[in-house]
Amino acid sequence: MREKVAASSLVEITVAAIILVLVFTLSLAVCARLVHYGPSQRQVKYQQVVQQAAAATIRTHSWHSRTTQVGTITLEQEVHPYRGNRHLLQLRVQAIERDKVMASCQQLVYSPSPYAP
Numbered sequence: 004m005r006e007k008v009a010a011s012s013l014v015e016i017t018v019a020a021i022i023l024v025l026v027f028t029l030s031l032a033v034c035a036r037l038v039h040y041g042p043s044q045r046q047v048k049y050q051q052v053v054q055q056a057a058a059a060t061i062r063t064h065s066w067h068s069r070t071t072q073v074g075t076i077t078l079e080q081e082v083h084p085y086r087g088n089r090h091l092l093q094l095r096v097q098a099i100e101r102d103k104v105m106a107s108c109q110q111l112v113y114s115p116s117p118y119a120p
Contacts, residue, residue: 049098049106052076057096057108066092066118076100082118089117 042050056078060066068081077099085091092114097107 046106049076049100050108052078053096053098053106053108056080057094057110060094060096061110061112064114064116066094066114076105084118085111089119090114092118 052073056071056073060080060082066082068083070080071078079097079099081093081095083093085093090113092112093109094112095107095109098105
């Protein structure tokens with residue numbers, strides 16, 4: 004007894020192919036969107052420069068507001084007493100390029116000597 008297996012119709016095959024193409028396209032779109040919205044190499048560079056500047060300020064206890072130029076990046080550093088406490092300082096460093104803030108870092112730092120602007 005040989006039974007024949009019913010073959011799929013051309014319409015069923017076409018619908019299945021279209022579904023596969025749609026699923027593949029949607030998955031590629033999701034992957035592309037995830038890659039696009041991740042931090043760019045330039046943003047990571049800006050953040051690294053800002054973090055290094057903040058770490059250098061903390062290491063040297065240089066509690067002065069100033070602006071410095073690092074290549075094409077302008078670093079603005081501001082130091083203020085936090086809520087009137089002269090031993091607790093608010094340090095903010097921003098990386099600016101073409102009048103746009105590219106990265107920033109804000110930290111609270113304890114200074115054993117009182118802050119004098």
